[in-house]
Amino acid sequence: MRILGIDPGLTTTGYGVVERRGGALAVVGFGALRTSTQAPVATRLADLSAGVAKVLGEFCPDAVAAERVFFNSNVRTAMAVGQASGVALARAAEAGLEVFHYTPTEVKQSVVGFGAATKKQVGAMVASLLALSSAPTPADAADACALAICHINRSGLRRAIEGALA
Amino acid sequence: MRILGIDPGLTTTGYGVVERRGGALAVVGFGALRTSTQAPVATRLADLSAGVAKVLGEFCPDAVAAERVFFNSNVRTAMAVGQASGVALARAAEAGLEVFHYTPTEVKQSVVGFGAATKKQVGAMVASLLALSSAPTPADAADACALAICHINRSGLRRAIEGALA
Numbered sequence: 001m002r003i004l005g006i007d008p009g010l011t012t013t014g015y016g017v018v019e020r021r022g023g024a025l026a027v028v029g030f031g032a033l034r035t036s037t038q039a040p041v042a043t044r045l046a047d048l049s050a051g052v053a054k055v056l057g058e059f060c061p062d063a064v065a066a067e068r069v070f071f072n073s074n075v076r077t078a079m080a081v082g083q084a085s086g087v088a089l090a091r092a093a094e095a096g097l098e099v100f101h102y103t104p105t106e107v108k109q110s111v112v113g114f115g116a117a118t119k120k121q122v123g124a125m126v127a128s129l130l131a132l133s134s135a136p137t138p139a140d141a142a143d144a145c146a147l148a149i150c151h152i153n154r155s156g157l158r159r160a161i162e163g164a165l166a
Numbered sequence: 167m168r169i170l171g172i173d174p175g176l177t178t179t180g181y182g183v184v185e186r187r188g189g190a191l192a193v194v195g196f197g198a199l200r201t202s203t204q205a206p207v208a209t210r211l212a213d214l215s216a217g218v219a220k221v222l223g224e225f226c227p228d229a230v231a232a233e234r235v236f237f238n239s240n241v242r243t244a245m246a247v248g249q250a251s252g253v254a255l256a257r258a259a260e261a262g263l264e265v266f267h268y269t270p271t272e273v274k275q276s277v278v279g280f281g282a283a284t285k286k287q288v289g290a291m292v293a294s295l296l297a298l299s300s301a302p303t304p305a306d307a308a309d310a311c312a313l314a315i316c317h318i319n320r321s322g323l324r325r326a327i328e329g330a331l332a
Binding site for chain 2: 040041043044048064080087092093094099101157
């Protein structure tokens with residue numbers, strides 16, 4: 001099971017590809033897609049769309065995990081996040097992949113063990129779970145890895161419950 | 167000059183294609199792209215993306231006019247509008263088209279003559295300017311036509327000013 005976690009933003013979109021190998025988690029790749037703040041918004045969204053398609057083609061994930069986005073008070077940022085999220089999700093569906101959504105609290109709960117974990121704690125736990133010497137950078141890539149881990153953990157839990165009930 | 171106006175939404179995206187023929191405006195086509203509320207969000211966004219690409223291919227506009235989106239209090243709607251907008255703008259840029267953004271007030275000012283015009287007044291004025299017997303439906307298509315008209319009007323004004331200064 002290979003999962004692409006994605007943390008969309010117009011300027012920086014973090015991604016992280018994680019798979020379960022036997023009982024352990026392993027990172028396949030991570031990074032960030034960036035768009036030029038000098039370019040028109042539509043051009044940046046097209047660039048992001050192409051970048052997401054490239055990541056999907058390179059890593060061939062089985063499914064995608066994305067944040068269930070809620071809006072904060074910053075209207076300008078919120079719009080850009082919504083637009084970037086739309087482009088990324090459309091690309092995933094175009095590739096025939098199912099997208100699973102998790103709230104930030106669900107991700108922290110799953111990765112760190114409690115929903116109020118700090119970004120630093122998430123990064124450290126991601127590094128530990130993926131046997132990396134330090135947290136993936138930029139922070140968006142670490143968040144994306146956390147999303148992928150969250151999905152893998154929850155899928156495992158789901159299977160265990162189904163097995164116990166069978 | 168043929169302009170595609172687009173009013174993005176996850177459930178209904180209105181579009182209207184308007185061109186200037188001599189001194190008059192003429193409507194080339196209008197309508198709405200709808201996605202199933204039963205489908206997952208990513209699938210709906212991929213469907214919308216395909217629909218926008220089809221409209222671009224069918225009408226071959228010279229440029230795109232879109233609303234400069236601001237968020238209202240409804241967070242759930244805002245997210246969906248942002249995502250739909252992202253997909254539509256990316257498609258326009260992928261087709262090599264420039265996207266021009268106008269606020270709702272700019273559109274009303276340009277089409278009706280005052281920025282506080284009602285939706286009904288905008289619809290009636292769109293019908294009148296495009297020599298239609300009634301306003302385009304759904305309302306999203308009328309709004310999209312208004313965006314296209316706004317861009318054509320403003321481009322004409324821009325050219326006139328440039329000509330006077332030359």
